[in-house]
Amino acid sequence: MFNTNKEDLNETQIKIMEAAMAEFLEKGFSGARMQNIADNAGMNKALLHYYYRNKESLFKQVFRDVLIDMFSMLTDIIETEIDFESKLNKLVKSYMNYLIEHRQFPLFLLNEIYRNPEIVDQVLRESDVSETWDKFYNELCQSQKNGDVIELNPAHIIVTIVSLVVFPVAASNVITRFADISQSEYYEFLQERIDIIPEFLIKALLKK
Amino acid sequence: MFNTNKEDLNETQIKIMEAAMAEFLEKGFSGARMQNIADNAGMNKALLHYYYRNKESLFKQVFRDVLIDMFSMLTDIIETEIDFESKLNKLVKSYMNYLIEHRQFPLFLLNEIYRNPEIVDQVLRESDVSETWDKFYNELCQSQKNGDVIELNPAHIIVTIVSLVVFPVAASNVITRFADISQSEYYEFLQERIDIIPEFLIKALLKK
DNA sequence: GTCTATAGCGGGATAGAC
DNA sequence: GTCTATCCCGCTATAGAC
Structure with a gap:
C-alpha cells in the first residue's frame, strides 16, 4: 500500500531516516538542520540530497x-x-x-x-x-x-x-x-x- | 509586578508587538521572520532591533x-x-x-x-x-x-x-x-x- | 554511492544618514 | 526615532572528483 517499505531501505537510508526523525521530532521542520542530520547519521550533507531530493521530501518521509x-x-x-x-x-x-x-x-x-x-x-x-x-x-x-x-x-x-x-x-x-x-x-x-x-x-x- | 505594562508602550511598540505576536503564533520562533513582522507592522527591520535588541528578546516578550x-x-x-x-x-x-x-x-x-x-x-x-x-x-x-x-x-x-x-x-x-x-x-x-x-x-x- | 568544495541566497543584525 | 544600505553568517542545494 505504501511505496516506502522499511525493508526496501539500504543501510545508509536507514541511518539517514533515524537521524532525520530524531532531528525533526526534536526541532520541528523549520528548526531542523540538514547539517545536524548528516552529522548524526555519520555522513555528509550531500548524501542526504542524493537519497532525498531536498529537506522537504526528507521531512515528508519522516512525517x-x-x-x-x-x-x-x-x-x-x-x-x-x-x-x-x-x-x-x-x-x-x-x-x-x-x-x-x-x-x-x-x-x-x-x-x-x-x-x-x-x-x-x-x-x-x-x-x-x-x-x-x-x-x-x-x-x-x-x-x-x-x-x-x-x-x-x-x-x-x-x-x-x-x-x-x-x-x-x-x-x-x-x-x-x-x-x-x-x-x-x-x-x-x-x-x-x-x-x-x-x-x-x-x-x-x-x-x- | 511585571516590568512590561501595556500602558507604557508607545504606538510603534504596540504595532510591533501585534505584528510579532501574529507572526510567532503562526510560525513559531524558528519559523518566524523579522522581515514579516516589520512588513506587517508597517515599518523597517532596523526599527525592530532599535526597540528589541534581537529576535529572541522580541519573542520572549510575546511569550x-x-x-x-x-x-x-x-x-x-x-x-x-x-x-x-x-x-x-x-x-x-x-x-x-x-x-x-x-x-x-x-x-x-x-x-x-x-x-x-x-x-x-x-x-x-x-x-x-x-x-x-x-x-x-x-x-x-x-x-x-x-x-x-x-x-x-x-x-x-x-x-x-x-x-x-x-x-x-x-x-x-x-x-x-x-x-x-x-x-x-x-x-x-x-x-x-x-x-x-x-x-x-x-x-x-x-x-x- | 560517497566525498569535498562551493555556489547562492535568505535572514538577523548593525552602521550611519536624516 | 526612523530610514536605507550593507554586512556576514548559516543554511540549503549542487557541481564535480573519486
Whole structure:
C-alpha cells in the first residue's frame, strides 16, 4: 500500500531516516538542520540530497512514517472483534503505553499539521485512517442503540477519549516544568493514568 | 509586578508587538521572520532591533504576554470564593470561551516550551502562577476530605480537567482535517463542549 | 554511492544618514 | 526615532572528483 517499505531501505537510508526523525521530532521542520542530520547519521550533507531530493521530501518521509506508525496500532485494535467496553479498555491501555514510548509523536504531529495542513491531505489520502475511524464510530453508535453507552454525539465521546489519552503526553514537558517534577516521576504518573482513564470513561460514558 | 505594562508602550511598540505576536503564533520562533513582522507592522527591520535588541528578546516578550494573559483569568476565577462544584463549572466555561477566542495560544505554548524549556523558568519566576495552582490544589484536597470529590491523587484530577479543556483547542487543526469539517462547524462543536465537559467531570469526579 | 568544495541566497543584525 | 544600505553568517542545494 505504501511505496516506502522499511525493508526496501539500504543501510545508509536507514541511518539517514533515524537521524532525520530524531532531528525533526526534536526541532520541528523549520528548526531542523540538514547539517545536524548528516552529522548524526555519520555522513555528509550531500548524501542526504542524493537519497532525498531536498529537506522537504526528507521531512515528508519522516512525517509519513510517524503518522502511519501511530495509526497502524490503532487500526489493529479497532479491527479486533470484542465488546465495546473491553475494546475501550484495550484501546486506552495500548495507546498510553505506545505514547509513553513515543512521547514526541503527539506534539510533533499537532505542530507540523498546524503549520502546514496540506501535508496531511497528501499522506492521509493514501492511508486507511478514515476507514478505521468510521468503524469505531459505527461501533460506538451501535453501543448507544444497545443502551450500553449514553446518548451523546459520538464525536464528543471520541474527542473526550483522545483528549484524556493524548494531552498528558503532548504536554509532558509543560507539566513537568509547572509541577516542578522530574521526567521519571512524570513517567510514574502516566503509568498510573493507564488505569485511571478507563475508570473515568466507564463512569461517565457507560450506563450501568 | 511585571516590568512590561501595556500602558507604557508607545504606538510603534504596540504595532510591533501585534505584528510579532501574529507572526510567532503562526510560525513559531524558528519559523518566524523579522522581515514579516516589520512588513506587517508597517515599518523597517532596523526599527525592530532599535526597540528589541534581537529576535529572541522580541519573542520572549510575546511569550511572556501570552503566558501571563492565559493565567491571569484563571487566577481571577480561582480566587473567587464559591463552592467547588460551582467553581469547576465556572472554570471550564470561562476557560473554554477564552480559548475559543485565542485558539493559537495552547499549541504555541506547548510547542515553544518543549523546544526551549528554560524560557518558562525565566517568566514563571516573576509570576504568581504557582500560588494559583496551590490554592486550587488545596481546595481540591479539602473537597476530598469533605467527601464531595472522589479519593484520588489530585494531580490526576487536575490533569484530567486540563486535558478535556485544552486538547480540543490545541488539536483543532488536526481534528478539522481528520474529520473533514470546516472551522465554523468545529466552532459549533467546541461551543457544545462547554456544557458537556462539566457534566463529564461531575459524573466522573463527584460523589453524588 | 560517497566525498569535498562551493555556489547562492535568505535572514538577523548593525552602521550611519536624516 | 526612523530610514536605507550593507554586512556576514548559516543554511540549503549542487557541481564535480573519486
